[in-house]
Amino acid sequence: MRKLPSLKALQAFDAAARLGSFTAAAEELSVTPSAVSHQIRALETELGIQLFERVNRAIILTDTGKRFGERIARGFNELEAACSSINRATRLDVLTIHCVPTLAKQWLMPRLQNFQEAYPEVDVRLNASPDPVNLLSVEADFDIRFGHYPSQPGVRRIPFPPETMLVLCAPSLAMGENAIRAPIDLSKQRLIHSEVNLFNWHHWFEAEGLLDLYQEKGPRFDRSFLSISAAVDGNGVCLESHFHVQQELARKQLIAPFGLAGYTVQGHSINFVQSRNRLPKIQAFKDWILKEIGIDESNG
Known part of the structure; x- marks a missing residue:
């Protein structure tokens, strides 16, 4: 179990650190300034450090508070990005294709519009690079490679025709x-x-x-x-x-x-994680591209 301070306390600190004011932080969080002050004092007590210097009615981050604030801000940014990506995924299925540059430009790009018209519910992200990606860490759904690379357990390779x-x-x-x-x-x-x-x-x-x-x-x-x-x-x-x-x-x-x-x-091949084959977007693109390159794989 993760040992973390209160999320409300971290939110109060993040807002105060960014805005430089308990009052401004309170307005952003829709609470009172005293509530923000209370949350931050509780956080300082739990961490055993002083995050702010109180000078009259002003607050100034301590050096430790500044470093802590930078990392907390990055953490909230990551959380916000994760939530945004989930919200986007509920609206649209994103298919990520990694492809070597020349085939991407010369062959795949002119055909992608046909795929999009056939599967309008799938949004395509195309990345072009000569280096293979790690499909097992889901860097991409498909990797269209050129040349010969060592096989990876769980990754299926289908060669293009000669x-x-x-x-x-x-x-x-x-x-x-x-x-x-x-x-x-x-x-x-x-x-x-x-x-x-x-x-x-x-x-x-x-x-x-x-x-x-x-x-x-x-x-x-x-x-x-x-x-x-x-x-x-x-x-x-x-x-x-x-x-x-x-x-x-x-x-x-x-x-x-x-x-x-x-x-x-024998130059190009299409590569994907076999265990993800039944996902609708994976099945759709695999069937489409195999038809485009003239491979009949009716049994999948």
């Missing part, structure tokens, strides 16, 4: 004397490097049997969406997952000179 890596460029680069018609033509182009890709230009040239033509020169980015943007601007040729460039291909901002077939990688 992702096709496409050679991509702006339409203007596919014309003229340096037009890209065959893999060997890339030796004349500036290569845009995505440093986080599991399958990079070195792997591509090696797979094509053209490793001796591979050039390490060219701009480098630590986020694939930056590489894609550079390619759209005509700054070179990028190698990216088809998942990431569906909008740019549809808008003809990028073209795939060698077509939409290519080498595949």
Whole structure:
């Protein structure tokens, strides 16, 4: 059992410390100034310390009282925030999705409106970061990761389908004397490097049997969406997952000179705590996203 002073006494002290007056504190708490004074004296007696210096009709926090007041204020702020979050939860179910930045920007964001329209009772919070979160401490309901991470007990991982890596460029680069018609033509182009890709230009040239033509020169980015943007601007040729460039291909901002077939990688996965699977918001998003990526899991 927690050993704490009276909540009323702590409230009286917090109000007096913030407002610098027993009278102002009494007005805020809808009690009399003498009641505030009584609660604070009782608190001082219980704690065995003096919290205020009484000078005529003024009050001044002691050094100990000031330190105590700062911590009590933080405590009440936390309580207030907790109550606010509970009140919000009673009105709306919040689904927190953590996602790697490029998939969040390039693939998930354009589709979230469809999910919101299908499930208007669910409010979506999207966090984008390359680092995985701890799902067991409920930092997020879902974590869409890129790459390979150690499995966690109780966390279910569903891999995305294999992702096709496409050679991509702006339409203007596919014309003229340096037009890209065959893999060997890339030796004349500036290569845009995505440093986080599991399958990079070195792997591509090696797979094509053209490793001796591979050039390490060219701009480098630590986020694939930056590489894609550079390619759209005509700054070179990028190698990216088809998942990431569906909008740019549809808008003809990028073209795939060698077509939409290519080498595949197992990149992304969706992760969630299995024991929370039956929560309506969890079930709704899981069913929706699996349908979006073309996975049929009718038995859940």
